[in-house]
Amino acid sequence: MEENARKRILCPLDPKHTVYEDQLAKHLKKCNSREKPKPDFFIQDINAGLKDETEIPEQLVPISFLSEEQMENLIKKLRKASEGLNSTLKDQIMSHPALHDALNDPKNGDSATKHLKQQASILGNIEKLKLLGPRRCFVEFGAGKGKLSHWVDIALKDAEKVHFILVEKVTTRFKVDGKHRKKNSVFERLQIDIQHLCLNKIPLLSKEKLPVVGIGKHLCGVATDLALRCLVETYAASCEERNEEPLAKRVKNDKTEKEINTLAKEGNEKNIPEKWTPVAGIVIALCCHHRCDWRHYVGKEYFRALGLGAVEFHYFQRMSSWATCGMQKTSLEASNISTKRKDKQNDGSEEHDDGGYRITDDSTESLPGFLNVEEKKKIGHLCKLLIDQGRINYLQQKGFNPALQYYTDPLVSLENVLLTALPNHSSSPETTA
Secondary structure, eight states: EEEEEEEEEESOOOOOOOEEGHHHHHHHHHTTTTTOOOHHHHEEEEEEEEOOOTTTTTTOOGGGSSHHHHHHHHHHHHHTTTTTOSSEEEEOOOOOGHHHHHHHHOOOHHHHHHHHHHHHHHHHHHHTTTSSSSSSSEEEEEEETTTHHHHHHHHHHOOOOOOEEEEESOOOSSGGGHHHOOOOOEEEEEEEEEGBBGGGGGGHHHHHHHOOEEEEEEEEHHHHHHHHIIIIIIIIIHHHHHHHHHHHHHHHOOOOOHHHHHHHHOOOOGGGGGSSSEEOOOOOEEEOOOOOOOTTTHHHHHHHHHHHHHHHHHHHHHGGGTSSSSSOOHHHHHHHHHOOOHHHHHOOSSOOOOTTTTOOOSSSGOOOTSSSHHHHHHHHHHHHHHHHHHHHHHHHHTEEEEEEEEEETTTTTTTEEEEEEEETSSSOOOOOO
């Protein structure tokens, strides 16, 4: 384009916008798409897991291209591998008084109510595990607007030495963490992919050395595996190697009798871990198993022990979408869902508000015809369970006592499974079979 003899060209860093050619050099220095200096806590692929090229097939055909015999063989492998697993999880649908007023606000729409119910239940489960207390750092993975941390902070009221680290790889609008300016709690937002996040290098954690509680609401597929590795390998293992005595432990050991009595009165003493570990606990609402990745998956050893590998994992993750893809919906309902989605995008509501309606890329057109809808849903749930069981096995190997449970009604969200884990020395939840 030419304007007054000046030519505009596409920005080489981001072709979505243009710049005057004679001002290109100046623009490149301040363009928002320029590569920015990496912070100390950025370490390339630190949580990615080992890359084994020999195990990842170059090209796998879509599920819709598989023959009936191939599909039957895959399903047989799935059912054999799932033998002995408890497919009916324990209900832990909870709430918390911190969200009482918000839940009863008549101005809430359906979408807002669903999010609040899920946040209330996650908060209730955090409290049940005795993770809701002073002198700790909550790391929210896939934080989005930061609403889960927001409610944790409100629930803690004026608890001392509480820090929040919100991890999100994309720029987010309508963030709520900017509203928190309390004396006793500190909010820090990191724009980084979990794959490259080294918690040990975050100044707040390296200085305060508070026990970490990893939390997340609808942490998509591979992000869950990256977060688990970030917590229990990159962070916990490194802290234990250095044998550091953190502030939380020193404070507990040095507390005066007056401080102990004050804490006991407030009911917070029970929420101080008796024995310190770098990671005090993990509470993550799972979702989008179809977006998992074999390279990053933490349950590879579990799969291999069952005689399974990258190929089976690939198809199981694709088939997992059958559990939540809404394949039973009519075309009219699907049209209504599409309209609802557009409305949600316009009002800035959070992602993953499926409410039982999400249509994934493995839609009904790609499903084998010899299975009916209910069978496909059961197979989808089995795939999810098997993938999650690999995560359970991983956490057990790393010294944690993990559990899977339903934390919300499927009418609120079809992605209604919560992964929790405490160090083995803590009062632990029941493990799944």
